[in-house]
Amino acid sequence: xxxxxxxxxxxxxxxxxxxxxxxxxxxxxxxxxxxxxxxxxxxxxxxxxxxxxxxxxxxxxxxxxxxxxxxxxxxxxxxxxxxxxxxxxxxxxxxxxxxxxxxxxxxxxxxxxxxxxxxxxxxxxxxxxxxxxxxxxxxxxxxxxxxxxxxxxxxxxxxxxxxxxxxxxxxxxxxxxxxxxxxxxxxxxxxxxxxxxxxxxxxxxxxxxxxxxxxxxxxxxxxxxxxxxxxxxxxxxxxxxxxxxxxxxxxxxx
Amino acid sequence: xxxxxxxxxxxxxxxxxxxxxxxxxxxxxxxxxxxxxxxxxxxxxxxxxxxxxxxxxxxxxxxxxxxxxxxxxxxxxxxxxxxxxxxxxxxxxxxxxxxxxxxxxxxxxxxxxxxxxxxxxxxxxxxxxxxxxxxxxxxxxxxxxxxxxxxxxxxxxxxxxxxxxxxxxxxxxxxxxxxxxxxxxxxxxxxxxxxxxxxxxxxxxxxxxxxxxxxxxxxxxxxxxxxxxxxxxxxxxxxxxxxxxxxxxxxxxxxxxxxxxxxxxxxxxxxxxxxxxxxxxxxxxxxxxxxxxxxxxxxxxxxxxxxxxxxxxxxxxxxxxxxxxxxxxxxxxxxxxxxxxxxxxxxxxxxxxxxxxxxxxxxxxxxxxxxxxxxxxxxxxxxxxxxxxxxxxxxxxxxxxxxxxxxxxxxxxxxxxxxxxxxxxxxxxxxxxxxxxxxxxxxxxxxxxxxxxxxxxxxxxxxxxxxxxxxxxxxxxxxxxxxxxxxxxxxxxxxxxxxxxxxxxxxxxxxxxxxxxxxxxxxxxxxxxxxxxxxxxxxxxxxxxxxxxxxxxxxxxxxxxxxxxxxxxxxxxxxxxxxxxxxxxxxxxxxxxxxxxxxxxx
Numbered sequence: 060x061x062x063x064x065x066x067x068x069x070x071x072x073x074x075x076x077x078x079x080x081x082x083x084x085x086x087x088x089x090x091x092x093x094x095x096x097x098x099x100x101x102x103x104x105x106x107x108x109x110x111x112x113x114x115x116x117x118x119x120x121x122x123x124x125x126x127x128x129x130x131x132x133x134x135x136x137x138x139x140x141x142x143x144x145x146x147x148x149x150x151x152x153x154x155x156x157x158x159x160x161x162x163x164x165x166x167x168x169x170x171x172x173x174x175x176x177x178x179x180x181x182x183x184x185x186x187x188x189x190x191x192x193x194x195x196x197x198x199x200x201x202x203x204x205x206x207x208x209x210x211x212x213x214x215x216x217x218x219x220x221x222x223x224x225x226x227x228x229x230x231x232x233x234x235x236x237x238x239x240x241x242x243x244x245x246x247x248x249x250x251x252x253x254x255x256x257x258x259x260x261x262x263x264x265x266x267x268x269x270x271x272x273x274x275x276x277x278x279x280x281x282x283x284x285x286x287x288x289x290x291x292x293x294x295x296x297x298x299x300x301x302x303x304x305x306x307x308x309x310x311x312x313x
Numbered sequence: 314x315x316x317x318x319x320x321x322x323x324x325x326x327x328x329x330x331x332x333x334x335x336x337x338x339x340x341x342x343x344x345x346x347x348x349x350x351x352x353x354x355x356x357x358x359x360x361x362x363x364x365x366x367x368x369x370x371x372x373x374x375x376x377x378x379x380x381x382x383x384x385x386x387x388x389x390x391x392x393x394x395x396x397x398x399x400x401x402x403x404x405x406x407x408x409x410x411x412x413x414x415x416x417x418x419x420x421x422x423x424x425x426x427x428x429x430x431x432x433x434x435x436x437x438x439x440x441x442x443x444x445x446x447x448x449x450x451x452x453x454x455x456x457x458x459x460x461x462x463x464x465x466x467x468x469x470x471x472x473x474x475x476x477x478x479x480x481x482x483x484x485x486x487x488x489x490x491x492x493x494x495x496x497x498x499x500x501x502x503x504x505x506x507x508x509x510x511x512x513x514x515x516x517x518x519x520x521x522x523x524x525x526x527x528x529x530x531x532x533x534x535x536x537x538x539x540x541x542x543x544x545x546x547x548x549x550x551x552x553x554x555x556x557x558x559x560x561x562x563x564x565x566x567x568x569x570x571x572x573x574x575x576x577x578x579x580x581x582x583x584x585x586x587x588x589x590x591x592x593x594x595x596x597x598x599x600x601x602x603x604x605x606x607x608x609x610x611x612x613x614x615x616x617x618x619x620x621x622x623x624x625x626x627x628x629x630x631x632x633x634x635x636x637x638x639x640x641x642x643x644x645x646x647x648x649x650x651x652x653x654x655x656x657x658x659x660x661x662x663x664x665x666x667x668x669x670x671x672x673x674x675x676x677x678x679x680x681x682x683x684x685x686x687x688x689x690x691x692x693x694x695x696x697x698x699x700x701x702x703x704x705x706x707x708x709x710x711x712x713x714x715x716x717x718x719x720x721x722x723x724x725x726x727x728x729x730x731x732x733x734x735x736x737x738x739x740x741x742x743x744x745x746x747x748x749x750x751x752x753x754x755x756x757x758x759x760x761x762x763x764x765x766x767x768x769x770x771x772x773x774x775x776x777x778x779x780x781x782x783x784x785x786x787x788x789x790x791x792x793x794x795x796x797x798x799x800x801x802x803x804x805x806x807x808x809x810x811x812x813x814x815x816x817x818x819x820x821x822x823x824x825x826x827x828x829x830x831x832x833x834x835x836x837x838x839x840x841x842x843x844x845x846x847x848x849x850x851x852x853x854x855x856x857x858x859x860x861x862x863x864x865x866x867x868x869x870x871x872x873x874x875x876x877x878x879x880x881x882x883x884x885x886x887x888x889x890x891x892x893x894x895x896x897x898x899x900x901x902x903x904x905x906x907x908x909x910x911x912x913x914x915x
Contacts, residue, residue: 138365
């Protein structure tokens with residue numbers, strides 16, 4: 060049996076020392092507070108701990124009212140996107156050793172979506188943009204009954220990068236255009252449109268290109284690369300947006 | 314928060330919102346959404362989920378979904394059926410396994426047709442790879458049966474099902490936490506009349522009045538400390554059914570996946586071994602050759618997990634504390650790792666700082682999957698005893714026990730299960746609601762939930778949820794994991810009783826209504842404690858070793874006395890000290906069709 064505990068102890072061979080880290084968290088309780096405010100917490104952590112471990116330690120040992128979303132805790136469910144030292148990241152994929160712990164770590168909710176409580180925002184506007192790009196296969200050619208549609212490995216590879224999206228909103232809520240214009244579809248919706256526009260099985264690329272040619276569509280992108288840097292799945296988002304822009308101009312997707 | 318497509322009208326009575334639907338689906342993972350895709354177009358359907366659908370743990374499944382497509386080599390569904398039965402150590406209901414294996418082929422094709430981006434063969438067909446326990450011709454050699462999309466097959470399934478729910482305009486109630494099943498009597502029969510849920514955003518209660526209810530709430534891996542399961546997998550649905558005094562089947566059988574990242578429990582897919590990775594002990598020996606000479610590292614999970622623990626116990630573990638073994642992927646090459654196993658490669662790099670391209674990865678078994686759960690028949694209808702159906706109540710996916718997994722599930726059969734039996738649940742619910750009337754609601758159906766929530770919120774208890782939960786998880790890991798004995802099970806049983814007493818004095822610090830996740834965790838802990846108690850009680854009662862349930866004091870399978878399913882019933886005061894005061898255990902025969910039990914060798 061492993062002797063290491065799941066939440067707090069390291070597993071790497073070298074014995075690791077724990078140390079005290081200060082987190083400064085932007086708190087907001089809509090039932091009490093007029094405005095959000097910052098609150099300090101000192102937490103004993105190991106270098107291999109994640110920010111999510113730190114938040115759990117605070118919630119479980121110091122202040123049960125600290126509120127955040129999380130589920131899988133290893134970067135695949137997309138629940139815990141938040142701003143950590145000013146950058147959008149998943150709390151469960153951000154290790155303490157990768158941050159400068161000589162200074163306090165600032166944690167706050169992602170920006171551009173309505174703040175609900177502490178680190179939780181209302182995700183409905185985000186999912187609404189996603190729905191608007193028709194994020195589902197629309198193929199007019201029926202496959203042989205009981206058989207798959209054929210797709211070459213090269214055609215499958217064409218849209219592989221954008222299939223990785225976990226809808227965490229780290230990209231969209233890092234985009235300065237989205238901050239100032241909440242009507243902009245945002246990078247995540249464009250990524251999910253890309254995933255179908257460039258799928259050789261799909262026949263409605265033009266419909267999505269028309270949607271994204273709208274004034275709140277791809278042309279609002281200012282190519283700041285914030286989204287690409289924020290994506291916890293490593294999707295080349297700015298490139299995907301550029302490919303959609305190109306397809307809008309040329310009308311060609313393959 | 315309700316999706317904006319919801320065309321649901323609700324009325325408010327005494328602060329409780331009332332909705333009417335034909336079908337209410339609880340849970341928006343793979344099984345729930347697969348059911349919704351069948352149910353939504355034909356009946357007024359709501360899906361309520363304590364998470365946004367795409368957060369569900371189906372998305373964490375990695376390696377593949379089994380179906381005998383025979384796209385890359387000879388295969389057929391009969392071999393798949395046999396493997397499933399043998400993999401489950403003959404506790405599988407064989408007619409159910411045949412349905413699973415036969416309908417697997419359509420289930421995969423359905424998903425592809427819905428848009429799922431499977432990896433492809435050079436001819437453009439769905440590619441397939443090897444997985445543990447899946448063999449050619451009844452055990453002769455491993456077979457390529459797992460349809461996959463890199464090592465994110467579950468992610469693709471969850472996304473594809475969600476995309477199709479969006480296409481169909483399914484009504485989702487996201488972040489609504491179901492806390493009670495409303496049961497009533499119609500014509501002398503117990504029937505569901507809906508579900509009571511807590512809207513997390515507001516703290517308000519909702520009654521979803523319906524003709525049919527489908528439970529698709531997933532597993533309860535959080536009874537253990539070292540687990541691949543999400544924090545949210547707290548067995549809420551299984552716990553609700555239990556508190557309604559409906560039975561649970563084969564609840565003692567829990568699967569420990571061999572390759573969790575050591576110390577963390579994060580899953581590394583069996584697909585790694587399917588692609589050729591090898592387990593080694595401290596001296597570099599490929600130890601599975603000794604235990605399973607024919608299929609070696611691709612033996613079923615229960616066997617591999619036991620062998621790993623055995624190696625460590627006998628002093629052949631690796632690392633400074635000799636407390637793990639190594640998953641060696643280094644001979645696969647960077648390209649295979651980056652293209653076919655990219656996510657697990659990244660997990661090892663991120664969480665252990667180890668690059669699988671150049672170094673073997675420390676691994677140990679991690680609590681992964683509940684074979685047991687809510688008993689159903691092949692139509693996904695919930696049973697209230699060995700045979701009697703609860704009309705209008707369905708369960709599918711990990712929360713259910715059909716039983717297609719017996720005492721040990723084969724890898725890739727769970728992504729299959731959610732699709733085959735999720736679809737069956739949706740279809741059968743549609744048929745049911747066509748002729749069923751909306752049953753009357755009892756007076757104040759939310760009363761029990763209101764009492765529970767308000768008493769927890771108001772409690773000034775001194776016990777912390779996290780302390781009790783940690784103690785539960787630690788004793789379960791120590792005493793009810795891969796190896797069990799009467800002594801360890803007696804210990805964990807006493808521990809659970811003490812923890813239940815402490816739970817009566819639990820305090821919640823957050824007194825607010827909105828997004829009260831402090832309260833949520835307290836409620837979840839209540840379910841975990843209830844389920845852990847019955848898991849352990851049933852484990853003590855099964856004095857044999859079979860599949861995932863290994864009793865060192867009874868190391869042999871005993872078909873004469875135990876080739877039968879456990880059926881557990883809550884019969885008394887759940888808080889009494891001795892579980893035998895309030896839990897009754899009974900048996901249910903295993904349905905055997907073509908395969909007589911044999912010794913299980915690989």
